Amino acid sequence: MSTTDTSEELLAYDEATERYDPVLGLEVHVELSTATKMFCGCPTVFGAEPNTQVCPTCLGLPGSLPVVNAVAVESAIRIGLALNCSIASWCRFARKNYFYPDMPKDYQVSQYDEPIATDGWIDVPATMDGQAHTVRVPIERAHLEEDTGKSLHVGGVTGRIHGAAYSLVDYNRAGIPLVEIVTRPIEGAGRWAPEFARAYVATLRDLVAGLGVSDVRMEQGSLRADVNLSLRPYGQQALGIRSETKNVNSLRSVERAVRYEVRRQAARLERGQRVVQETRHFHEDTGVTTPGRSKEQAEDYRYFPEPDLVPLAPDPAWVERLRAGLPEPPATRRARLAAAWGISTLEMDAVVHAGAVDLVEQTVAAGATPVAARRWWLGELARRANESGVGLAELGITPGQVARVVALVESASLPDSLARQVVAGVLDGEGEPEQVVVARGLSVVSDAVELTRVVDEALAQAPDVVAKIRAGKVAAAGAIVGAVMKSTAGRADAARVRELVLQRCAGAS
Amino acid sequence: MDAGVHELTRWSAARLGHALAAREVSAAEVTTAHLERIAAVDDRVHAFLCVDAEGALAAAETVDAARARGDQLPLLAGVPVAVKDVLAQTGLPTTCGSRILRGWVPPYDATVVRRLRAAGMVLLGKTNMDEFAMGSSTEHSAYGPTHNPWDLDRIPGGSGGGSAAAVASWSAPLAIGTDTGGSIRQPAAVTGTVGVKPTYGAVSRYGLVALASSLDQAGPCARTVADAALLHAVIAGHDRLDSTSIDAPVPDVVAAARRGAEADLRGVRVGLVRELDGDGYAPGVRTRFTEAVEVLAGLGAEVVEVSCPHFPYALAAYYLILPSEASSNLARFDGMRFGLRDGDDGTHSAEEVMARSRAAGFGPEAKRRIMLGTYALSTGYYDAYYGQAQKVRTLVAADFAAAFAQVDVVVSPTTPTTAFRLGEKVDDPMAMYLSDIATIPANLAGIAAMSLPAGRAEEDGLPVGVQLMAPAMADDRLYRVGAALEAALVARWGHLLIEEAPAL
Numbered sequence A: 001m002s003t004t005d006t007s008e009e010l011l012a013y014d015e016a017t018e019r020y021d022p023v024l025g026l027e028v029h030v031e032l033s034t035a036t037k038m039f040c041g042c043p044t045v046f047g048a049e050p051n052t053q054v055c056p057t058c059l060g061l062p063g064s065l066p067v068v069n070a071v072a073v074e075s076a077i078r079i080g081l082a083l084n085c086s087i088a089s090w091c092r093f094a095r096k097n098y099f100y101p102d103m104p105k106d107y108q109v110s111q112y113d114e115p116i117a118t119d120g121w122i123d124v125p126a127t128m129d130g131q132a133h134t135v136r137v138p139i140e141r142a143h144l145e146e147d148t149g150k151s152l153h154v155g156g157v158t159g160r161i162h163g164a165a166y167s168l169v170d171y172n173r174a175g176i177p178l179v180e181i182v183t184r185p186i187e188g189a190g191r192w193a194p195e196f197a198r199a200y201v202a203t204l205r206d207l208v209a210g211l212g213v214s215d216v217r218m219e220q221g222s223l224r225a226d227v228n229l230s231l232r233p234y235g236q237q238a239l240g241i242r243s244e245t246k247n248v249n250s251l252r253s254v255e256r257a258v259r260y261e262v263r264r265q266a267a268r269l270e271r272g273q274r275v276v277q278e279t280r281h282f283h284e285d286t287g288v289t290t291p292g293r294s295k296e297q298a299e300d301y302r303y304f305p306e307p308d309l310v311p312l313a314p315d316p317a318w319v320e321r322l323r324a325g326l327p328e329p330p331a332t333r334r335a336r337l338a339a340a341w342g343i344s345t346l347e348m349d350a351v352v353h354a355g356a357v358d359l360v361e362q363t364v365a366a367g368a369t370p371v372a373a374r375r376w377w378l379g380e381l382a383r384r385a386n387e388s389g390v391g392l393a394e395l396g397i398t399p400g401q402v403a404r405v406v407a408l409v410e411s412a413s414l415p416d417s418l419a420r421q422v423v424a425g426v427l428d429g430e431g432e433p434e435q436v437v438v439a440r441g442l443s444v445v446s447d448a449v450e451l452t453r454v455v456d457e458a459l460a461q462a463p464d465v466v467a468k469i470r471a472g473k474v475a476a477a478g479a480i481v482g483a484v485m486k487s488t489a490g491r492a493d494a495a496r497v498r499e500l501v502l503q504r505c506a507g508a509s
Numbered sequence B: 001m002d003a004g005v006h007e008l009t010r011w012s013a014a015r016l017g018h019a020l021a022a023r024e025v026s027a028a029e030v031t032t033a034h035l036e037r038i039a040a041v042d043d044r045v046h047a048f049l050c051v052d053a054e055g056a057l058a059a060a061e062t063v064d065a066a067r068a069r070g071d072q073l074p075l076l077a078g079v080p081v082a083v084k085d086v087l088a089q090t091g092l093p094t095t096c097g098s099r100i101l102r103g104w105v106p107p108y109d110a111t112v113v114r115r116l117r118a119a120g121m122v123l124l125g126k127t128n129m130d131e132f133a134m135g136s137s138t139e140h141s142a143y144g145p146t147h148n149p150w151d152l153d154r155i156p157g158g159s160g161g162g163s164a165a166a167v168a169s170w171s172a173p174l175a176i177g178t179d180t181g182g183s184i185r186q187p188a189a190v191t192g193t194v195g196v197k198p199t200y201g202a203v204s205r206y207g208l209v210a211l212a213s214s215l216d217q218a219g220p221c222a223r224t225v226a227d228a229a230l231l232h233a234v235i236a237g238h239d240r241l242d243s244t245s246i247d248a249p250v251p252d253v254v255a256a257a258r259r260g261a262e263a264d265l266r267g268v269r270v271g272l273v274r275e276l277d278g279d280g281y282a283p284g285v286r287t288r289f290t291e292a293v294e295v296l297a298g299l300g301a302e303v304v305e306v307s308c309p310h311f312p313y314a315l316a317a318y319y320l321i322l323p324s325e326a327s328s329n330l331a332r333f334d335g336m337r338f339g340l341r342d343g344d345d346g347t348h349s350a351e352e353v354m355a356r357s358r359a360a361g362f363g364p365e366a367k368r369r370i371m372l373g374t375y376a377l378s379t380g381y382y383d384a385y386y387g388q389a390q391k392v393r394t395l396v397a398a399d400f401a402a403a404f405a406q407v408d409v410v411v412s413p414t415t416p417t418t419a420f421r422l423g424e425k426v427d428d429p430m431a432m433y434l435s436d437i438a439t440i441p442a443n444l445a446g447i448a449a450m451s452l453p454a455g456r457a458e459e460d461g462l463p464v465g466v467q468l469m470a471p472a473m474a475d476d477r478l479y480r481v482g483a484a485l486e487a488a489l490v491a492r493w494g495h496l497l498i499e500e501a502p503a504l
């Protein structure tokens, strides 16, 4: 068996999940958005020039020592509390020893058998078989550790170290605080395992975002998922041998990686082959996982308590203060908002999925109806955000402005058709909605005399249509309405125009 | 005629400090005198890996200029000091006695170095040591051994043989050492000087290249107890850059040494550790130690025997804990970011370059301990080795706690023998390890300990050291009892023991 073989046989997904029960395990690394690194005072700004945010400590220079970042500890405890974990009253850091050029000390300061948070759970909303479910995922632990540097392998075809002409290492990321959140085995998702894995990561992302302790941007690597998957025959208690797919960097990839592994492992089992316990890499472009290091000739990390640091012993009173200060859990909040807005769980999921919960809530708070607020954020604004490749919140329109557009429409001073132009104006930086209406001349022609004049003008231009209307073909009025709308650049109320057209035709007979 | 001896090199640090403060001598004169002494004798002693004449003179001139302006400076401003080459100091290479760090110039100062500079002290250079502080003879330095000023064919102790020999050869009045299992005290004992391992956490480890993080501690090397106290006071104190540094007031060691010099130990209880005595100690060592205890009793101290039943396991535990931590601490020397790089010719992978650099850069003792530690931490062995050793460590600390419930200080010989000959034990690691049998327990327990001269052994005429040990953060007790013992012995001898060392 060659470990470089990347073209593995796959079983059809439906067939695979008919025969085997997938068991998931997820390890999510959350990069904390602390101002400074885990063990030194270096800044943590993303995207800085390589090796400009470094010091003797995060470069692992001889003689340097770590000092724990108290904010990182606080963030880890808050994550632990939000995940309903027990917080250790006393725990230590440990060294995880292995040699790699992007790890300055050739050991990573992490936590091993004494994590800061243990034994929690998170409720994950998931749609399976068209039904909305909430599944409680058991959390084994959440622990603090430092990130490694980043290697750039130059000159190879794959971008991996193998075959590269040379490698560059950027230590800006080395020492950035991470919280690793590890689930216990997640059983029972069945054929919905890929979707469920995605839902878990999305739920965790929202929870962490709600705490304000991380940017949770998967595309920037501030949230990274390792996906463990094993298969077993239905009815079997014992878990199968798992693969660990590393650094899956989008929600969609989480789903795809699980789906691929289910198919790959099922094909092996069908052929009577063993699943190898190994680390695998997911390839965004092909949707395929390939083997990394085999865990069966596993590296021995020789963990031992980090002697350069004193144990963490968070004051229980402090932990209770942090608990009291936690925001409302996302699941509770979602249920509350869905009820308040009168929408179903599935409809709420759509709002969550669009990342629009806060925005819709604020738009409603600013006076819009929930229906209108949702329609704008999930419709026109989502489309615009998608076009320009930014998040809804970065689009350039505030919930207050959206609420005012809604109000203009509902007070009938702005036709729906023009509201989109107002929004476009706001997005183009033309000012507040009211200013855009004036500047672009988008207000409704509401002056009856003016409107009558325009209608009469249109009628005079189309005597044949007038004749048809007078002959009783009322539907022909549409042509005149169209002409009026055109000549007013859409600034007229179409229903009112139609009324006027019929009135003027009748009156002139 | 003793080479390059200027009278100023014979002065104590305390006397130099007062004379400098009174502007009776200039820092430049004092520094020049020591640089001349180094130039005259260090080709034979090899206490220094690097002498920074230019930097030292510049620092001296700064002090002289400040004093000329009338600035009030700390007592040791202008007094020279040598620093063990395991502490990061900007402007000079820090090699740790290893090939793998040849030429590496740190971009930052260790906290100890920063404090020395802040006190206006003149940094003469970096002293020789066993590679990464692994050894008891300085023979494991990649840059050649240091020679004992009492007998150039003998070892000056280790790992801080360079610092002790610098002080013993009158090349520096003071030096900084580091002590992981005896590396300040054992060299002090075999060179007839004073060495103190402060309480673990009393002196910042920031910038001290780690051998075993939970054991390493920097401390003073001097020719008198009072001088050691002055240097101790400069370097000790809380440092937020070292998480294991103790945030508590430093005991007033200078006052304690002054009080001790009154040579009155009435009310002081001294414990003789039953387990640190017996056949393993050379006759001359035992004789001088017994005399020293009698002197303590003569000064009014109450001497009782205490038992520390777990001390016989301390050496074994130490040789599991130290290599375990060292195997991890020394991992960063991989040729990737600094130091020696071997095999970077485009034909080797990063992993191969790491392996080759380490193979080429580390000496045999470093490799031996890295392998021992890697093994002890491995899955399946961790509990039996590292785990058991930690239990012994706890028991040793408990032994000390029980002893200190009865007595104020405990005493023992510092080393089993006087200085052995160069080459005598270098190929016998176990024999070498036994040199530290009496000093290791203090490191395991994190308490304070001192070695000071007890006289010379009859059989070889070489210096013998007596060790005092005190509870954590009671370092002042060492200085009180040590200064009293020193005063009584000096009164008996008519001079410091080091004055008896042959001319170089």
Ligand SMILES: [Zn+2]
Binding pocket: A037, A040, A041, A042, A053, A054, A055, A056, A057, A058, A059, A175
């Ligand atoms: Zn840093």
